[in-house]
Amino acid sequence: MIDKSQKPLIEIKNLVKKFGNFTALNGVSLDVYPGEVHALLGDNGAGKSTLIKVLSGVHPATSGNILVGGKEVNFLTPRQATDSGIGTVYQDLALNALTSVTRNFFLGREIKKGPGPFGIMQMKEMNRITIEEMAKIGINISNPEQPVGTMSGGQRQTLAIARAIYFGAKILILDEPTSALGQKQQMEVLKTIKDVQKLGHIAIILITHNEIHARLIADRYTFLSLGEVIGSGLAEELGGDDIKRLMAGGAEIGDLRDELGA
């Protein structure tokens, strides 16, 4: 499924992030390829969110390198990360529930005619693009003028993903996209991710605590524990028990079973 000759879209080398004298990331390395879902797994506090915050320009790295498309980058603001093609869908999705789907889709990047911020928004065109882009990754919305607050959780996730892709995200980072959703909507989102993967040119980093979800769509895994990579590999190389064990931070699940039994 993955073309092994392909170059990684994003390469992370020996990334270190310290908060004061607390080491949140201690030399993390990973590569993500286009058309691939890369699952980033690990226990609570392992440093997953910290890693993606560094990648999306929220925190500066303490040391290490990030290469996007082979070129070294150093993000100081989220805007710079977006501009070089990293689209992050945060846990809270960064949506304004009170305004319409279209207004959210284009928030901050409205299509307008006229001077500066007082340009007139081209609502018709924006509505059309919103419907089209959402349809591309599998969701038909009936009314682009409806407030986002009235959409289902899965639809909102799709909106956030569609938005990131439309505005040029080549690397899509999803932080626990399914955690707040019901069963059906979780599947909806996984399907959306699958659809994005099929587009072929986008690299996806998926953070999740749900092993089943990871196994359903991930092509490659990286396991973090206490700020370090404790394992990684292709989906076909890893067995179910490996995944369970590494997700729990390397502790033997067997031991855990004993502990719980005792």
Next chain:
Amino acid sequence: MKATETSPQRQESDRQGDKKWYSAFFARPEIGPLGVMILLCGMLGYFSIPEGEFSLNPFAGEGFNALGIRNNFRVIAQLGIVALGAGMLIIAGEFDLSVGSMIGFAGGCMAMILKWGFAFVIPYISFQGGFHFEGLKLFEITDPSPLTALLITLCFTLSFGWFQGWLIVKSGIASFIVTLGGLFFLRGVTEVSYREFNRAPDQTAGSTTVTELPDIKNIINIPGHGEIERDTAKNLPNEQLLEILSTVPANTITKLTEQLTYINEKVAANKTILASKKMIQTLEKSLEGAKKSGNDSMVEILTEKINAGVEVPAVAAKVVTDIDIAKAYIDTIVTARPVANFFGGDILEPVFEWLYFSADWNVNMYGNIFAKGMYSCLMVWFIIALVCYFVLSRTQAGNWIYSTGGNLNAAKANGVPTNKVKISLFMFTAFCATMFAACQVFEVNTADTAKGNLKELEAIAAAVIGGVVLTGGFGTILGIILGTIIFGIAKEAFFYIPGIDGSFYRVFLGAVLVAAALTNENIRKRIIGGV
């Protein structure tokens, strides 16, 4: 299981039910305020119809006769100007409590500049001849035009608005506290400045008003007299008035003569009616007296007389003289100070003239023109409202304002310059306060420290009644306008209800305010919904 597979191509859009033509209308958030406004307008219209008279026409009473409309919409428009600023700011998630004090400050600033001019002075300490302060005058503007005064005032108010906004976004202190500080600070500065500039040479503290400003909006240009106040011109000696008249083209004179004749006839006719009414009243009084004293023959005579109606001699119409025409002509001369007139003058005069001369409506009980037009602040309100509506609903800036208030972090994450949005809106509320002050100063030609007191709270109340949610992100300009009309008209409406204390309007407004807030919150929750 077969039943669930009736139509395989079922789409998301199929779930949207059919829309009725009226459902869009009733789904709008302004529907509640609209209802309350219509109710209040109806109340004001009907309760202000004098007792004993019956009319289905709500414009028959005092509330909505020409003068009532003129005066009510002045109150509404003034509040409306600041409510727009306050409302936009609340939609972006912040508050400004300094609006009222800003009005007082701006009014004082403008009036003082108009009266004493403006100078830029750098103070420094001097030891020559003992320790004291000296001022180094950098430049001075004597006799500033209204526009200059307005622009200088705007420099002050906009910088203060900018500063408040900057402090709030940079420090993260609640806008409530910062602008509460602004409320005290500005009011204090205004009072101090009034006393300081009004200070008499003998060191006694001055008054906190500026009066005796010229009636700037009514300064006109008459050849041979130069710039002169309209009232002064009308009181010129007769021969000079006739001289002015001699320069007027003939057709203008004919038209003015026609109008004056019409007015004089109307006045005479009304005088006749008033006189007969008075006669009847006297007769009725005597009739009552006769009934009391049991004088039956007198009662009979008087009743007969009253039923027959009284014939009073028709009052003759006054003759139109050349002096009258000259004065009427002076009234038609266009102002030489358009800026002052823009804020403090009248608008829609031709309409009100038409209502008097052609529609026979704008007539007071003496037969004269009742209201000469609407106050100009109505136009200022209308223009600002139009711009606000356009910006908020159509432009990128509008989307930024909604998202800044609706979900600040989301807006930031999407690259919206939320700090700039907020600071600009703090400047906009200061701008609105300055416009309010300009309307007041140029209209009444005075200013005092108490101006604008409590306006900040009234503005917030009007916005909330109009459907703005205090936590931000929700509200429309149309709603703010409706809320303002409700707030402005409630007092009048309750004043006319027979047998009820006028202060009940506060009780009413309090209840409406809370009810509106509850409704708004419900609508908001319904939209945000559960995930």
